[in-house]
Amino acid sequence: MTTADAVRGRLRPGRLLPLGAARDGAWVTEEAARAVLLRAAAGVPGIRLERVRIGLADPEGAAPFAVPPPPSALPPGPLRISGECTVGAGAVRPLPALASALREALFAAADAVDLVVSAVDLHVAGVHEDEAGAPGSDRGRGAAPVEGTAAVEGPAGTAAATAPGVSRLTAVLGTPVHLASAHVRVEVAVARGHRPLDVVRAVRTAVGGALADGRPVTVLVTAVDGEQAP
Template sequence: MTTADAVRRRLGLGRLLPLGGAADGAWLAERAAQAVLRRVAAQVPGVAAGPLRLALADPGAAATPAVPPPPSALPPGPLRIEADFGVVAQEPLPATASTLRTALFAAAAQLLDLDVTQVDLRVTELLDTAPKPGAPAHPPEVRAVAPTDLAGTAASRAPGVAHLTATLGTPVHLAPDHVRVEVATASGHRPLEVVRAVREAVTAALADGRPVAVLITSVDS
């Protein structure tokens, strides 16, 4: 892979969102979260989902993670969803917005384990008719990588791991003061449960006391 290819793949992840609290040492790729949230938004009657972004709700109140974060990762703290959407003109706008906001809050908490405290919505288009159901949004494709070391093998066998990925260059990054593992989650497994299973498996396999950070690059909900 060329340097340019690596940069394009890294930028394609979007922001690396804090997953759980400061002690969890976990992050979720924004594009993985977007795929899930946009699918949920598209199921709200009368809504045509548009661009959706996630950011820290209050950057000044963010905490320091217990484990060194991946490059450019956001620090732990509550998140804000910003979403654009089109709406059927005949429907009461406040009611539709309220339904969409509730759906996004629920999906963030129940499907992604993200701490979202704000959902900011913006109507960008008034539609004459309800949008036709489109193809369901699938998790972004990430290249599966076979484990090549003790930590990678342990992580790949943890409950809820679909496979290892290597978007940041390698599925397992071994540093003197920590270990970082990159994975995709399997359907039916909540992200934080997978993170904790991966951490437990890698910690037991290495048995050297280094803290383990986990980056989830794809979620199959």
């Protein structure tokens, strides 16, 4: 792997978004969240989500970190989804109804994976004629994880890997378990049918119990597999 490939791999997950409240000590990669939103949007007929970004709705009003965050993570606070979409040439519903349906689907999908979203902004960029994704669009991206399964090492890794709802450990930021003197960070993928915050809490409890040294445990979710529990 070249240096350029390594840099691209580190950038692809996008922003690290706060998951739940500050006290949850959890983040999710923008790429993982985007995959969930695109799956939800694909179920809304007549309108197609082409690109989507997620960021803080009010950066100035974000809460302070309650635990040591991952590098470059966004602080806890409500999120804003910004999407670009196209309308089907044969759509029978009026544009406002289509946009409203897509907005509702995105709100519901975000809530199902414990993202606190206060706003969904949609921009209609044009009309699409076929079902294939436009060149350069986000459609179809994110369905495959950006990382493989990472090796399980040490008691913290074993505890995290066997926590309920964890499908695998990952290594987007370099290692699945980062042990610092004052905190621990763990990267996981969430298994199908489990809510991310339930998994995060299970991981924090398991890793904290395995280490038994009082260090706070931060969890980064890098993939959310399939559909989630309501």
